[in-house]
Amino acid sequence: MTAQPLAGLTSLKVKLGLLVVASVVVALVVAxxxxxxxxxxxxxIPxxxxxxxxxxxxxxxxxTSPLREMTAAARRMAVGDYAVRVTATSRDEVGQxxxxxxxxxxxxxxxxxQRRELVANVSHELRTxxxxLCAVLENLVDGVGPRDPASFAAALAQAERLVGLVEDLLDLARVDAGKAPxxxxxxEMRDLLDDAVAESRVLGRxxxxxxxxxxxDLVVHADPARLRQxxxxxxxxxxRHSPAGETVSVKVTLHGDRYRLEVHDRGPGVDPSDRDRVFEPFGTLNAAEGTGGTGLGLAIARWVTDLHGGTISFVDPEPGTDGARVSVDLPLHPHDRPVTRQEDAMTPVPPPPHGRPLPPLVEARSPSSNPRELGSLRTSDRDPSPAPSPVGAQPLLDDLFGSFWPERGTxxxxxxxxxxxxxxxxxxxxxxxxxxxxxxxxxxxxxxAVILASxxxxxxxFVVACAVVCVLLAATSVVRAAEWIVVLCLLAGAAVCVCAVTGARSLPGFVLSGLSWPLAGLRGLPWLGRTLTVLTGLGHGAALLRTVVWSVLGLLVFGALFVSADALVAEWVDVLVPDLTIDTFVLRAFVTVAVxxxxxxxxYLALNPPRVDRPAAAARSTGARFEWLxxxxAVNAVFAVFLVAQATVVFGGHAYLRETTGLTYAEYVHRGFGQLTVAxxxxxxxxxxxxxxxxxETATDRAWxxxxxxxxxxxxxxVVASALYRMxxxxxxxxxxxxxxxxxVFEAWLGLLVVAVLVGGIALRARWLPRFALxxxxxxxxxxxxxxxxxWVAERNLERYAETGKIDWAYFADLSDDAVPVLADLPAADRGCALAxxxxxxxxxxxxxxxxxxxxDAMEGGAVGEWSGTCAEDLSSTVRQAP
Structure with a gap:
């Protein structure tokens, strides 16, 4: 179970306050x-x-996880699953x-x-x-059986049995519903017992x-009618369960502020494993055994006992005897209201006066118990109660990300x-x-390596190809000194990497993959928590921390001693260990966290990639070809007009262009490159x-x-060729x-994509096209x-300089060291301008x-040279700091 740092607090408001304070303090300190x-x-900032x-x-x-668990549990309870339980570990209002x-x-x-059992048991008891009764009446109606007093007495006995069953059910319902105050x-217990015994003798057993x-002369306080019942x-x-000629003993004894009623018969007894369940409604098979009764007597006895705040149970018979012995423990002064079983379980029973404990109720197995004992349960008709099952709360981040990024139990x-x-x-x-x-x-x-391992x-x-491309893009940081091209390559490598780990196949998938990378810092927090739990579990928390502290301390102390003792070791340490002043330490700490x-x-994207691509939808017909055609x-017609204009410029010449538009050809091509790229x-x-x-659907549709x-x-x-020519x-x-x-290069790449579209159009299938574009x-x-x-730029500009004598010396200051070998071959005066x-x-x-x-290497042994007069003015007006 995940540790909860604030679980010991008893107020949700205090927790929220501490949460806000801690977050603000951390943000302020780090900033x-x-x-x-x-x-x-x-x-x-990030x-x-x-x-x-x-x-x-x-x-x-x-x-908040208990709240989400309760929501899920309520949904399950709405369909009849009551075996659900929620996790309650905190002490605040949510935990309560x-x-x-x-x-x-x-x-x-x-x-x-109980409802299910009551329906099943009542149906079972009423059926017999x-x-x-129906059989007797049917025989009487059909004339099969004699219409003598014996037949009518049998029918009356069954009807009386039904009446008794209904009366017992009503009594039980009144007690259970609290309608029996x-x-x-x-x-006086002697008089009550004598009256009850006299009534039992009337039954003729x-x-x-x-x-x-x-x-x-024991006198107690109780409800006479209920106690009599x-x-x-x-x-x-x-x-009913005592053999003929045997004696049923009834004993009442006083124990401090409580008294005990015991009834002991000489019947088969009750198995200890069934003693708790015989007091449930219909907890016996008396009717099936032919002993009479409704199976509700003991249930009513239990509820009457509960009303008085007492306890009832079957215990072992006295030594040297057998049979069933039921013990009822009651207070001398009961409550004046019904007491539920739950209240009785939650309220501790006060100890007896003078510290005298009550005699224990022995519940060991009786040697004389047998399978046909009193209260044998109808276990075959009962379904075992389902074990409580915990409800896994849907994490808050699952609600936030939904089906786009489910937590798959990473x-x-x-x-x-x-x-x-x-x-x-x-x-x-x-x-x-x-x-x-x-x-x-x-x-x-x-x-x-870390990402590929995940x-x-x-x-x-596709993943292999992306990995190779990423390595080559990363290698530009070693090969090229021009930071602009290296940064572009690294950004492209990041895009390729994230698309590879998410398995994206479409342009929207590529975009969602890029957005998923920063969002993974939020989506992966539960996984990070589980991983940190594993980390602390390996060293049992405090032990792991002590190990790290002692290891670092030993490294620092002995390292400092050997550095001061040996100059070579000190030199190695200077090379390997960075400068750790307070300013540099803070910067390095930020870099550690960021990278x-x-x-x-x-x-985490590789371990649990989001669903960036939806299933491809089938092509939807518009119903009429003209709607898309x-x-x-119309776009084809516009392109045709542009191509006609280009042909006119080619065949009409520059003079026709200047006469018509008033622009030189260089001005004309400069104005259109950006628009053509967008087109x-x-x-x-x-x-x-x-x-x-x-x-x-049809061949005609595909042809069009x-x-x-x-x-x-x-x-x-x-148009691509025209744009490239214009540039x-x-x-x-x-x-x-x-x-x-x-x-x-970008325009040329767009032209390559157009060619790929033409290739894909042959089969009208191009699922490979987005990945090809990437x-x-x-x-x-x-x-x-x-x-x-x-x-390459330096070479082209120098060639143009050799042909036209025009050059922007100040621009060379913006070029990286990659251009230096080209510029180093210039004459001394020009080299001074180019490498100023x-x-x-x-x-x-x-x-x-x-x-x-x-x-x-190109400049080794060679001086940059002095500025010539042709470039001194340009360079002196250029504001640039040295690299």
Whole structure:
């Protein structure tokens, strides 16, 4: 069972107050530490929120779960399942309500069981006399049997038996419903017993009675009618089961402020295993055994005893005797109201005066008991009561996430938690105050290993492909010095990773997968709690904490001694152990939580992925072809107009363009690139919408769909080519930049997707297309990183400079070290302009990067050079801080 930190508090208001105070204090402390340590806001805010939520989850464990359990239990009770129970561990109002609910459920279960048994038993008891009565009357009507007094006496006996049964049922119902109030009076026990014995003798049974009262003048306070009914039922039961000629003994003895009534017969006795159940309604088979009675006498005796606040039970006979011996223990001064069995069980019985204990009621098995004893139960007719079953409350987060992200009972994975924590610690040691390089790659590989270890579909080809792509994207941090391309590759790797672990197959699935990653920090809190429980359970909580403290203390003390004793050890420690001043420690702590939490959230996505993709809906026909065909033809017509305009520009020449629009060709192509890119992307949306709306039942429908959409895709490819050509012309006219290269690659990728749509349109099935778009986009980005975009931009600009003499020297200051080997080959004057702000990097081995290493090798032994007059003015006006 999960520990509840606030379970000992008795007020829900106090719990909520402490919860709010704790969350606010944690948020303020963490935010203050982040500000004092110079942690950037983009890092400190999510870490603060995550820690505040974690504290809230830790303290709020079990506060509302009983309410949700009661809701589920009430639904089960509404359909007749009364064996439900809710967990009640807290002492507040919710815990009290849960315990009251369990009491109510137990009482309802007992009432329901009694109702079922009463219906079954009454039906059973009524069937025998009614069957016999009907048989006698049927014989009389048909003339089969003689119409003599004996026949009418037999019918009358069965009718009287029915009347007795109904009267007993009414008496029992009055007592059970509290309609039989207790009116205590002075009762002389000798007179009451004598009257009861005299009434029993009238029944004509061949038994004698021995009455003993000690003291003989004993006077008690009781309801005379009810006490008389109690004694009569016990004597009737004893006389029916005593052999002929035997004696039924009746004894009353005083014990302090209570008195005991005992009735002992010489019959077969009651088995100890059945002694508690013989007092239930119809708890005997008397009618079946032919002994008479209704099976309600002992039940009425028990309820009369309860009314007086006493107890009744069958006990072992006295030594040397056999038979059934029933003992009734009653107070001399009973309550003046009915006392229920539950109240009697909850209210302790006051001790007898002078500390004298009452004689114990021995309930050991009697040697003389046999199978045909008094009160043998109809066990074959009874169904065993169902054992109470706990109700699992639906967690609050299940209500929040619903069917989108159910909790599938994800088992605790201690190795995953420790792995994520290890990656967080590694990131805190490696990442702060270092540039991207080997250390970044090691952190990413550690994170990937934890996530892949959590993924249960490691042999899925899509997962394998995504893993390979992610490794290659992470490797750009070691190969390229241009941070813009590395950051894009890492973001693409994150997108590929999250789509792989969720198994997304559609564009909406990709979007939901991206949103699920931060939400996993909330969805995975119950799983994290179970895992932490396993962690503390391994070392029994305090023992684990002591182990960690002593281990760290030993490491610090002996480490400090050996560092001060050996210079080589000190050098190794300086290399391996980061700077741990208060400012850097706070920053590293934030990095540990942020990176470790991010990796843990991704691992939980792999362990329990959400349902990001809904089952594909069948294509829905619109009923008329023109409803989808007309819009598609209209878009085709617009594309055709654009293509005609492009052909006019090609054949009319630049002079016709300037005469018609007043624009140069460079200005003309610059104004249209962005719009053409948007048009290409919107074309994919049009194709998606048309394929979902268009019917495919007939060959004609499929032909129109392939023809119109195929024409649209073909025209879109021409638009893509036009956009790429326009960007080429614009770059030739105004120079090459990183952004222009990036949008060029993006437009080319859109063209690749259009080609993929054409391929999928052949079979009108393209479930593979979304994943193809995801992986192809990542591969295209890898290709861009492979060509070294900064060096490529530098080369293109230098070629343009050689042809036209035009160049923007200030722009080279924005290029990374990847471009340095290209610029290092320039003449001294130009090299001084191109590398005016370049400085060699002072990296350690964790920062090693191929791009920066090649830049250092290219500039080794060579000076940057002086600024020439042609670039001095441009560079002096450029405000830029050195890297």
């Amino acid at each position: 203050s530490l982040g500000r004092a340590g110079g942690v950037p806001a983009w890092l400190s 870490v603060t929120i995550a820690l505040a939520l974690a504290v809230t989850q830790l303290l709020a464990v079990g506060m 309500l849960a315990r009251a609910f369990n009491t109510m459920a137990r009482d309802l279960a007992e009432v329901d069981q 006399p009614l069957t016999a 207790l009116v205590p009076e002075r009762v 061949d038994v004698s009675y021995a009455v003993h009262v000690d003291p003989d 109690l004694v009569s039922n016990l004597l009737d039961n004893a006389s 088992p605790a994975r201690l190795a995953v938690l420790l792995g994520a924590l290890g990656v967080g610690v590694l990131a805190a040691i490696v990442l702060p105050f270092r540039s991207l390089g080997i250390g970044t790659f090691l952190v990413l590989m550690g994170a990937g 993924e249960h579909r490691r042999r899925d080809p 470790g939490g991010t990796v843990l959230a991704a691992a 007309t819009p598609v033809l 290409t992307a919107l074309t994919l949306v049009v194709v998606w919408a048309a394929t979902r709306r268009a019917p495919r 769909l392939r023809g119109t959409l195929g024409l649209l895709c073909a025209q879109t490819l021409v 080429h012309v614009y770059q030739e006219a105004y120079g090459f930049t990183q952004l222009r290269v990036l949008v060029d 992986l192809s986009g990542a591969v295209v980005l890898l290709g861009l990183a492979a060509i070294n975009p900064d060096a 702000y370049w400085e060699p990097a002072d990296d350690d081995w964790l920062e090693w990067n191929l791009g920066r290493a090649r830049a250092a």
